[in-house]
Amino acid sequence: GNSVTQMEGPVTLSEEAFLTINCTYTATGYPSLFWYVQYPGEGLQLLLKATKADDKGSNKGFEATYRKETTSFHLEKGSVQVSDSAVYFCALGLYNQGGKLIFGQGTELSVKP
Amino acid sequence: EAQVTQNPRYLITVTGKKLTVTCSQNMNHEYMSWYRQDPGLGLRQIYYSMNVEVTDKGDVPEGYKVSRKEKRNFPLILESPSPNQTSLYFCASRPAGVEVEAFFGQGTRLTVV
Numbered sequence: 358g359n360s361v362t363q364m365e366g367p368v369t370l371s372e373e374a375f376l377t378i379n380c381t382y383t384a385t386g387y388p389s390l391f392w393y394v395q396y397p398g399e400g401l402q403l404l405l406k407a408t409k410a411d412d413k414g415s416n417k418g419f420e421a422t423y424r425k426e427t428t429s430f431h432l433e434k435g436s437v438q439v440s441d442s443a444v445y446f447c448a449l450g451l452y453n454q455g456g457k458l459i460f461g462q463g464t465e466l467s468v469k470p
Numbered sequence: 471e472a473q474v475t476q477n478p479r480y481l482i483t484v485t486g487k488k489l490t491v492t493c494s495q496n497m498n499h500e501y502m503s504w505y506r507q508d509p510g511l512g513l514r515q516i517y518y519s520m521n522v523e524v525t526d527k528g529d530v531p532e533g534y535k536v537s538r539k540e541k542r543n544f545p546l547i548l549e550s551p552s553p554n555q556t557s558l559y560f561c562a563s564r565p566a567g568v569e570v571e572a573f574f575g576q577g578t579r580l581t582v583v
Contacts, residue, residue: 361512389569400474400560400574401513408569446512450572456501456564457528458572460512 359384363447363461370437370468378432378464380421380447388449390414390423390430391458395444404432404445437468472497476561476575483551483582491546491578493561499573500566502544503528504536507558507577516559519544520566551582 364379382390389408393401405414410425419434430447447461474495483489495502500521505513505528515528519538533555535547544563548555558579564572 391571393574400576401562402574403571406569406571450569456567456570456572457503457515457518458505458513458562460505460514462510462512 359388359449359451359459361447361449361459361461363445363464366444366463366465368464368466370466372439372468372470373436374468376432376434376437376441376466378445378447378466380430380432380461382428382430382447382449384428384449384451386452388451390421391448391450392419392421392430392432393446393448393460395446395463397443401446437466439468439470442466442468472573474561474563474573474575476559476578479576479578481578481580483580485552485582486550489548489551489580491548491559491561491580493544493546493575494542495544495561495563495573496542497563497565497573498541499563500541501572502538502561502563503572504534504544504546505560505562506530507560513560516546551580553582556580556582 391406392404394404405416407414407423413422444463448458503518504516517536519525561575562572
């Protein structure tokens with residue numbers, strides 16, 4: 358079946374530290390991959406996406422590369438800020454069920470000054 | 471401004487009392503979905519709709535109903551809420567096509583006592 362597995366949180370980092378949040382997936386076919394971010398008290402916002410193998414998505418200093426050989430889509434940022442504190446969700450998008458998104462369990466990131 | 475609007479944002483109700491959570495989008499999107507978010511489980515799709523009068527079950531549809539009489543609106547109905555439906559609910563919309571991002575509402579935190 359289709360599924361997404363993320364590293365468990367919470368993750369606590371100091372400001373300017375390097376961030377990696379691991380995400381692996383299993384899927385039939387060729388899904389699109391997404392990272393969504395949820396700030397406290399808000400809905401989910403798209404952070405970045407990749408639609409095919411070897412694509413790199415990037416936004417606001419975050420990057421993730423669609424690796425078909427390792428079925429991974431790890432999120433990275435070179436220097437985190439306090440304002441990056443949020444919950445991050447990895448998701449894969451399917452063609453069926455109305456463009457259904459399958460989410461990982463979410464990883465809470467806390468960045469300390 | 472392009473947005474998905476859910477109401478109410480917070481709701482506390484009693485077991486068995488019918489309730490409706492409204493969702494409206496102003497982007498003329500074909501696809502709309504409801505998700506519930508529970509700790510450690512990420513978001514799971516409840517119901518989806520691919521167009522007016524076209525709805526279908528997602529992964530966790532038990533205890534919920536939906537309707538899509540107009541393209542912009544997709545209400546979620548709990549005919550007889552139970553405590554296991556206490557959760558954070560999100561409505562999402564997207565244009566047809568898997569590569570396109572989904573837009574999420576702000577969320578409705580429901581507590582059933």
